[in-house]
Amino acid sequence: MTGRVKQAGDMLEKAYAQSLEFNDYTISADINNSLIMVYKLLKDYPGLLKCIQERERIIQNEIRRQPDMEQMLHLDFFYLYVSYAEYYFAMGDLPNAKKYIQLTDKYYSDRYFVNKLRYYEINKAYYAATEQWDEAIACVDSLIIGYRKVDYSYYNNALLDKADIFLDMEDYERALPLYEKALKANDSISVSIYNKQVNFIRNTHATEKIQLQTLRFRYYISMSVLILMAVIIIVLLIFSILKYRINRELRKSERKMRRIAQEVEKVNKVKESFISNMNNAIREPLTEVVDCSLALASDKEFTDEQKNRAAGVISKTATELSQLINDILDLSRLEAGMMKFQTAELYFNTYLEEAIGTASVNKELQINNKLEQGVNYLIRYDGNWLFRLMKTVFIPVDEVPREPLRILIETNMVKNEIMVTVYNSIFITTSPVQNIVIQSEMNRMLVEHFGGAWIVNEEYVQFTIPFV
Structure with missing residues (x-):
């Protein structure tokens, strides 16, 4: 009571040594409790640990002597583990402190007010040290409620502890009112000391506000620079993409122009060949017609047989020339897209049978019809042109008269189309005359106009x- 704690500790050590001679656990435990409090005040941590370990030893001895005493020593175990937790916490050994705090949970009871306060004190200290702020605040709130009932000074200390937690959290707005509330209850010296702390907090808070504003300003500048750089990068990227696309389109256009040039050159060659062939195809028949006409108009005597033969030549040649000219006109209309078709829904089988019937006159045909039996396929076509198409294809080539005309008809159910394949057709002749070439081109344009395909090999x- 006179403040000479060291001497009190020496006396308690002697008293504890003598108490062991009585073999009375209660006396030894009470003296040991006092020693623990003394060493805590002296902050003599080696002495504190020795006392705590001695307390554990006498508790274990008592249990070995009286096993049924373990339940009665419930409170003693609680004080023991709280003391261990306080020691390790003071030594900065948080893992061991946590270990003994967890052991106190087993023996904690809120029936004893002092136990409750010590329990919340050590938990509050641990949570604050490990920055578990919500748990620390919950513990200190329990201490505030408890101390308000018994001791106003401890209550003020609990308020200060809570303010310190908010200070550590840098929550100055909640720390300041608590400091002010606690300081009002202390004497003038304490008030002066804490006022300095409050002023320090306020100054620190103001300084940190300035620093925060500076950091925000720097942050905005940095973000502006980054955004500007990002915009520049995006613009460059877009420019690169556009440049790449323009170059790609230019390359495509260049390739397309080359193809067009090749096509034009090819068309010119075909045109020259066509004109040359047409010249021969028209001039020779016309020459023959003129010769026969002049012969008939001369004074030369002809027999009836010669006249009939000359008239037949003129008639046949004129018909062929007329057909050739009509084919050329039809081809021109097809190429220009000016041909007018009379499209209607037709039954393909009907036109097929009619074309085969016409082609089979005086010709040998081999037909392999793979169309589904009993199904008459409906198509959208111009009937006259369809019949003309099949009629021209079903003409055999004259170069192999003994080879029959072979016709294969089948369906492609995936593409919903009918495929007609003809072998030994006049269109596969090695040296086709001009009217065959024209008819093949007309057939191709006709088939493609109605959504089909034309293949000649x-x-x-x-x-x-x-x-x-």
């Missing part, structure tokens, strides 16, 4: 017709 002619 060395083996066969094939065209496709979509069906409904």
Whole structure:
């Protein structure tokens, strides 16, 4: 009571040594409690640890002597583990402090007011040290409620502890009112000391506000620079993409122009060849007609047989020339897209049978019809042009008269189309005359106009017709 704590500790050590001779656990435990409090005040941590370990030893001895005493020593275990937790916390050994705090949970009871306060004190200290702010504030709130009932000075200290927690959290707006509330209850010296702390907090808060504003200003500048850089990068990226696309389009246009040039050159060659062939195809028949006409108009005597033969030549040649000219006109209309079709829904089988019937007169045909039996396929076509298409394709080539005309008709159910393949057709001749070339080109344009395909190679002619 006179403040000479060291001497009190020496006396308690002697008293504890003598108490062991009585073999009375209660006396030894009470003296040991006092020693623990003394060493805590002296901050003599080696002495404190020795006392705590001695307390644990006498508790274990008492249990070995009287096993049924373990339940009665429930409160003693609580004080022991709280003391261990306080020691390790003072030494900065948080893992061991946590270990003993957890052990106190087993023996904690809120029936004893002092136990309750010590329990919340050590938990508050641990949570604050580990920055578990919500748990620390909950513990200190329990202490504030408890101390308000018994001791106003401890209550003020609890308020200050809560303010310190808010200070550590840098929550100055909640710390300041608590400091002011606690300081009002202390004497003038304490008030002066805490006022300095409050002023320090306020100054620190103001300084940090200035620093925060500076950091915000720097942040805005940095963000502006970053945004500007990002915009520049995006613009450059867009420019690069546009440049790449322009170059790609230029390359495409260049390739397209080359193809067009090649096509134009090819068309010019075809045009020259066509004109040359047409010149021969028209001039020779006309010459023959003129010669026969002049012969008939001369004074030369002809027999009836010669006259009939000359008239037949003139008639046949005029018909062929007329057909050739009509084909050329039709081809021109098809190329210009000016041909007028009379499109209607037709039954393909009907036109096929009619075309085959016409082609089979005086010709040997081999037909392989793979169309589904009993199904009459509906198509959208111009009937006259369809019949003309099949009629021209079903003409055999004259170069191999002994080879029969082979016709294969089948369906492609994936593309919904009918495929007609013809072998030994007149269109696969090695040296086609001009009217065959014109007719092939007309057939191609006709088939493609109605959504099909036209294929001519060395083996066969094939065209496709979509069906409904």
